Amino acid sequence: MKPNDWRIVLVRPRNPLNIGAAARALANFGFQDLVVVAPYDPVWQEARSAVGASAVVKRARSVRTLLEAVGDCTLVVGTTTGSRRNLDRAPVPLRELCRQQPAQSRQRRAALLFGSEKTGLSNSDFSYCHLLARIPTSANCPSMNLGQAVAVCCYELARTADFPHAERAAPAGAPSPADLQSVEHVLDRAATVLEQAGYFTPKGRNAQILKLRRLILGFGLSSHDVRVLGGVLAQIEWKLKKK
């Protein structure tokens, strides 16, 4: 994958200097596509109007939800440092990321997510991720500055070309991968069905949805799979309603 295949997504950034620094790091390593999710509005305005704001910042989109930011992506990767506990799966070291990308990542759009300066990515954010990547910081000082974390990741992703296997083509005739928005439609359908089936508990619903999203993402659905599953779920929904 090339830098142009990647979108860098800052989720709830809180410091305009960090947004500017992140944008500069993108430009330094040949990336162009920056999206900011739910920034604090004055912060976003300040970042965009800063003297010397780069073309990357000026072109950047601001959206309200993570799904809007990555709905068209077929690979979503969340970043974390060594300090984070209670992750729902083991993160891969950043350098290994290039080797572990599932086949679909080589065909379409990928996104790399960075959390806010204080809290990082939330469990809800992680539920949208196919993979987690760990920036291998020291246990004594694990938390990185946002702009520096983006710089390190862009540097490493831009070096992907060093790994020949990262450039191998998807097998001929391989089905086209589902983007995140299509997977989310399947999840919505499944949630409706499970709602009717009495699967959710009032207090547990949110956590149950995150787990379902994680489960369905793990299927590695193609766009064909998504249509089939959608039909199956619609049928179940119809049957349940009829009762």
Add this chain to the structure above:
Amino acid sequence: MKPNDWRIVLVRPRNPLNIGAAARALANFGFQDLVVVAPYDPVWQEARSAVGASAVVKRARSVRTLLEAVGDCTLVVGTTTGSRRNLDRAPVPLRELCRQQPAQSRQRRAALLFGSEKTGLSNSDFSYCHLLARIPTSANCPSMNLGQAVAVCCYELARTADFPHAERAAPAGAPSPADLQSVEHVLDRAATVLEQAGYFTPKGRNAQILKLRRLILGFGLSSHDVRVLGGVLAQIEWKLKKK
């Protein structure tokens, strides 16, 4: 080499935020030894007294000259980005640095130098370097933020352990390498001799000294070599004076 074998040196930094950011990057990747050369004094004071200034900044030394910062080092590496022209030698890509370290680097102290935000390292700074390392930035936006450049380099150096050959021991019985201060003594002696021999031109002297330093560094002298060369030069000096 381990992070503890490296000293990170900021030459003439001009922004206290960058000094703080650089120090944080050191701590993130397990480095501890930060030296600042000829900082603008108010900047240095502000960096040290900043709220949340890290232990790395508080322990950092400030010195007046580059030689004071790296005199005890046996490997000095200058950093540059792709934009720099008229370098006196080809820089190696940052990732290759770990593979190209001369034997002496595996035994003693190494330093990685970063220039000021505006001008980078000078030709005089480069003349003290055994190697130049290039951070592979894009031609469209080559110049990095100082704190981000330090983060990328610390990340990469800390990954050296991924390359088994970087850890191979120096051959048994290999002579101990000369540190930069000893090499500088040889240069001083040589300069005195050449002065007497009428080698220098009034306007060219500075540039000639830089070239000589570069030449002598390239010899890869051991501490034994330094003593022998010192004796040779002293003898020539004596003879020239006698005449």
